[in-house]
Amino acid sequence: MSVAERRAELRETLIAAAEARIARDGLAGLRARDLAADAGCAVGTIYTLFDDLSALVLAVNARTFQAIGQTVTAAVAAEPDPARQLIVMGHAYARFAAENPAQWQAVFDVALKTGAEAPAWYAEAVSGLFDIIAAPLTQLRTDLGPGEIRLLSRALFAAVHGMVRLSQEDRISAVPTPAIPEAIELLIGSAVRAPKASVDRKPS
Amino acid sequence: MSVAERRAELRETLIAAAEARIARDGLAGLRARDLAADAGCAVGTIYTLFDDLSALVLAVNARTFQAIGQTVTAAVAAEPDPARQLIVMGHAYARFAAENPAQWQAVFDVALKTGAEAPAWYAEAVSGLFDIIAAPLTQLRTDLGPGEIRLLSRALFAAVHGMVRLSQEDRISAVPTPAIPEAIELLIGSAVRAPKASVDRKPS
DNA sequence: CCCTCCCCTTGAACGCTGTTCAGCGCATAG
């Protein structure tokens, strides 16, 4: 086996070890020395494969993102009704977060180097998610223009995301975890209905 | 001045110094040695007044919470219309977060000792906020029972909170910061309309 | 007023981080 192959394999081993440790102990429980022991290499070797531990966590997060995308995509594909599509997407997202809390939190808790832009695939992956949300929303909210649809898609994602995130942090459990599915139904159900008469707009 | 008074004063000095440093450098930029230098005491003295740095941050957070409560309460008091009350509360919350990003984030980023429950006042402060939300919502959503009102109140708070939080983390800016007011109008505006009575009160 | 005792303050030291780098050993090319 060539050196390059061994390096690539070790890289994968480290990502897997980091994922396992994050899943078990959370992002805060990740230590370089533990990872080196898990992967059977020296601490210094980690830094020949990744710029720093954050870069390694980002590699784990890329996998997590992919898994979220698959879960949500599968959920929406199995549901024909547009309104239900939005709701099952929310459920799928919340379920993933509930089943993989540590990996899910790592995606949002990893410290990015100050001033460094988030990796491009972060924005791209979420952008794809927004498109999936926008499609059924366009059918349902014919009263809204494309810009408003785009905005509401992102607002709905952020809303579900916020409920799930607050429920996992134990400090302010706005919506208790078992009530999240019902809250998703309530919130998305309300947002989905197309009102002809927009209530009051902000007085400009 | 008695020893007890000097201690109480130093305690306040430390909280103020921590608040200033959080506001300037963020929670991650808080160092025990810097705080000691700011307050003119030794590092060890901090630990005679607080269990650890997290406890000091919690004291800062208590002030932040109080300020948020005042901002939101003032906003709702100035607005008679229930639907607009909900929206201006959202705006007030988002504005506070935009104007005091570091303090606001510290409330949600501070690490709680593992297994330790969040301080009681966390839940109580937010509970009061939920009651303020529930009042106008009860008037508007007559189709919902008390349990659903309670749930929707919390869901709406979490939704606005999630939008603001995602917009401040630079990784997934679901709703760009300048668009947050509009997103709040869209989301709350949708949730506020009672489906049965989605009648347009046509002004003759 | 002074003395004594006790508690509070002090800051060096400890243990634990992420990260580095000089030197070593091994794979690779000739």
Added chain:
DNA sequence: CTATGCGCTGAACAGCGTTCAAGGGGAGGG
């Protein structure tokens, strides 16, 4: 097979939160 260069090594470094033995200063009794 040998020489060379590159990747691996792990002790060392800087910096963090937190501790604690030792010293000093305030409060109360003589």
